[in-house]
Amino acid sequence: MTNLNIACLLSPMADTEGPMDxxxxxxxxxxxxxxxxxxEVGLEATITxxxxxxxxxxxxxxxxxxxxxxxxxxxxxxxxxxxKKHPGTLGVHALNLxxxxxxxxxEVADLxxxxxxxxxxxxxLIFTGRxxxxxxxxxxxxxxxxxxxxxxxxxxxxVQLNDDKKSVTATFIEGNDKIVxxxxxxxxxxxxxxxxxxxxxxxxxLKGVMMAKKFKRNQMxxxxxGVTPAAKTxxxxxxxxxxxxxxxKIEADDSAQIAKEMVDILVNQDxxxxxxxxxxxxxxxxxxxxxxxxxxAADLNLAEDVVIVADHDNNAIRLSTKQATAxxxxxxxxxxxxxxxxxxxxxxxxxxxxxxxxxxxxxIGVASDDFEHTHVNSASKYIANLFGAAPSYLVTVxxxxxxxLAAYLSAHFNGGLLQDVxxxxxxxxxxxGKRIVSNARFITTETITADGPQIVSVRATAFDPVxxxxxxxxxxxxxxxxxxxxxVTSVDKGEETKGVPLNEAKVIVSGGRGMxxxxxxxxxxxxAETFGGAMGASRAVTDLDWVPHNLQIGQTGTTVAPDVxxxxxxxxxxxxxxxxxxxxxxxxxxxxxxxxxHKHADLSIINKWENVIPAFSEEIKxxxxx
Numbered sequence: 001m002t003n004l005n006i007a008c009l010l011s012p013m014a015d016t017e018g019p020m021d022x023x024x025x026x027x028x029x030x031x032x033x034x035x036x037x038x039x040e041v042g043l044e045a046t047i048t049x050x051x052x053x054x055x056x057x058x059x060x061x062x063x064x065x066x067x068x069x070x071x072x073x074x075x076x077x078x079x080x081x082x083x084k085k086h087p088g089t090l091g092v093h094a095l096n097l098x099x100x101x102x103x104x105x106x107e108v109a110d111l112x113x114x115x116x117x118x119x120x121x122x123x124x125l126i127f128t129g130r131x132x133x134x135x136x137x138x139x140x141x142x143x144x145x146x147x148x149x150x151x152x153x154x155x156x157x158x159v160q161l162n163d164d165k166k167s168v169t170a171t172f173i174e175g176n177d178k179i180v181x182x183x184x185x186x187x188x189x190x191x192x193x194x195x196x197x198x199x200x201x202x203x204x205x206l207k208g209v210m211m212a213k214k215f216k217r218n219q220m221x222x223x224x225x226g227v228t229p230a231a232k233t234x235x236x237x238x239x240x241x242x243x244x245x246x247x248x249k250i251e252a253d254d255s256a257q258i259a260k261e262m263v264d265i266l267v268n269q270d271x272x273x274x275x276x277x278x279x280x281x282x283x284x285x286x287x288x289x290x291x292x293x294x295x296x297a298a299d300l301n302l303a304e305d306v307v308i309v310a311d312h313d314n315n316a317i318r319l320s321t322k323q324a325t326a327x328x329x330x331x332x333x334x335x336x337x338x339x340x341x342x343x344x345x346x347x348x349x350x351x352x353x354x355x356x357x358x359x360x361x362x363x364i365g366v367a368s369d370d371f372e373h374t375h376v377n378s379a380s381k382y383i384a385n386l387f388g389a390a391p392s393y394l395v396t397v398x399x400x401x402x403x404x405l406a407a408y409l410s411a412h413f414n415g416g417l418l419q420d421v422x423x424x425x426x427x428x429x430x431x432x433g434k435r436i437v438s439n440a441r442f443i444t445t446e447t448i449t450a451d452g453p454q455i456v457s458v459r460a461t462a463f464d465p466v467x468x469x470x471x472x473x474x475x476x477x478x479x480x481x482x483x484x485x486x487x488v489t490s491v492d493k494g495e496e497t498k499g500v501p502l503n504e505a506k507v508i509v510s511g512g513r514g515m516x517x518x519x520x521x522x523x524x525x526x527x528a529e530t531f532g533g534a535m536g537a538s539r540a541v542t543d544l545d546w547v548p549h550n551l552q553i554g555q556t557g558t559t560v561a562p563d564v565x566x567x568x569x570x571x572x573x574x575x576x577x578x579x580x581x582x583x584x585x586x587x588x589x590x591x592x593x594x595x596x597x598h599k600h601a602d603l604s605i606i607n608k609w610e611n612v613i614p615a616f617s618e619e620i621k622x623x624x625x626x
Contacts, residue, residue: 042127079208109143154190176494415453461561507533514569572597
């Protein structure tokens with residue numbers, strides 16, 4: 001007898017590292033369809049739970065897509081599970097849609113909700129790849145959760161079933177800290193590319209493949225589901241990303257010669273590095289305290305404003321908020337609305353002084369202990385209570401929390417969402433935006449077509465802050481009646497990093513597995529300090545605990561766009577490239593001439609870091625007079 005039901009939502013995901021084409025100007029085709037890491041890690045966790053808890057877990061696998069692609073995907077999953085050996089029960093459900101490529105993420109989510117509602121065993125726990133169902137929108141998971149009335153948690157790093165199987169212990173990485181929650185079930189978890197120490201599912205075996213061929217899958221149809229899903233967005237066009245890198249190379253053997261050539265190119269020829277290369281040092285500049293007026297949500301009538309959710313560090317707003325406000329201001333100017341900045345914090349008073357001078361008309365502070373460690377489930381509940389009526393326009397920063405929050409709120413308010421935009425236009429009150437998709441290979445132009453709230457998350461590094469001398473008014477709102485079920489059970493504080501925040505640094509020196517050992521990162525830190533910049537790292541390095549997790553750059557880390565980006569000992573995995581291709585100038589140091597990073601570099605040094613960085617560090621100091 002089972003006492004826990006788990007559903008895995010698996011999508012035939014395009015292999016974005018393989019050949020891809022554009023059909024009809026607005027559809028990506030040609031990519032081989034695979035399970036993808038985000039789906040794999042959720043499936044692997046489910047199989048492991050069943051093995052650890054024999055005869056107590058029922059698993060359902062649900063997929064939507066073209067018949068051939070869904071069949072291949074699900075047979076692979078069944079082969080991994082091996083039904084005859086699996087210590088639990090299994091159901092596999094498919095909805096075959098030949099037109100899946102033309103449907104948006106909201107349609108897919110509505111269909112998944114209908115499929116789940118048809119299951120005999122209602123899920124207690126759902127795993128869905130945070131990005132797997134679409135071009136990295138991250139829309140499907142939160143929309144499914146909202147449709148089922150379940151809380152949504154994403155970016156989970158570890159998850160374990162508690163003894164009662166009515167809750168789980170879930171670990172999330174927040175900055176440099178590990179936050180452990182007790183999460184009651186039911187719940188939906190959005191997975192990334194790492195869960196419980198695994199970055200993929202187990203291999204299939206010949207026996208598993210034979211079992212998969214004989215396993216009877218449940219074929220559903222649109223008629224069975226009884227729903228007519230409606231799109232909320234449309235892709236107007238897709239264009240390939242065109243590289244404009246200089247592609248210079250240095251292949252000398254002598255360290256001193258390499259260093260001199262690098263300095264000549266970077267300082268004299270390309271003028272990528274000048275005397276003043278420092279970014280903001282991350283320190284909060286002193287400012288006069290502000291006066292907050294108590295207000296009610298009804299009096300503020302935020303539904304009529306363009307509201308931007310502040311990204312902050314509990315002391316001051318981050319540069320990303322000022323950059324994203326450029327988008328909010330553009331919407332407001334086109335629609336005649338005000339811009340209100342929403343600060344959700346344990347103590348908004350501490351942050352208020354940093355909220356002036358960049359184009360907001362009002363600052364709304366909401367205080368709660370729930371914001372000491374903010375996640376999408378808590379933030380969305382407070383925002384929903386604050387608005388009452390649905391907002392006209394809502395803007396977030398496209399970091400992990402901001403993307404998830406935008407997606408969840410778009411479902412809650414029955415609105416449309418443009419995710420991770422790098423450009424935005426307003427036409428007749430409707431929003432259209434450009435975004436980079438498929439691991440930085442294509443740019444789409446997307447438009448919200450549905451009536452109702454319009455929400456946008458902003459890739460902040462694509463915009464310059466708006467400078468303004470206006471003095472916003474400050475209002476503090478008390479919101480009661482919010483229950484956040486997940487509770488923090490422990491906090492593992494990581495090593496604190498000081499200096500310039502990654503997404504504010506003008507120069508970043510980033511290292512990968514090619515650095516060979518944690519102690520070697522002192523060389524990169526020293527070079528970063530020479531420029532007044534910041535040190536970063538690849539996912540492989542943070543997983544090895546060579547450097548703190550908040551230094552990770554990439555698809556599941558921080559997105560950066562400095563003036564100069566040094567990639568040292570980094571091969572150029574597409575997940576890393578996604579987070580740094582917006583850099584104005586890229587320097588790659590890697591002895592492998594065929595490493596992908598060199599294709600995206602302005603300057604490539606084909607050599608080991610040991611033969612490059614020490615000599616270059618001394619030479620650049622002399623050139624800069626340091």
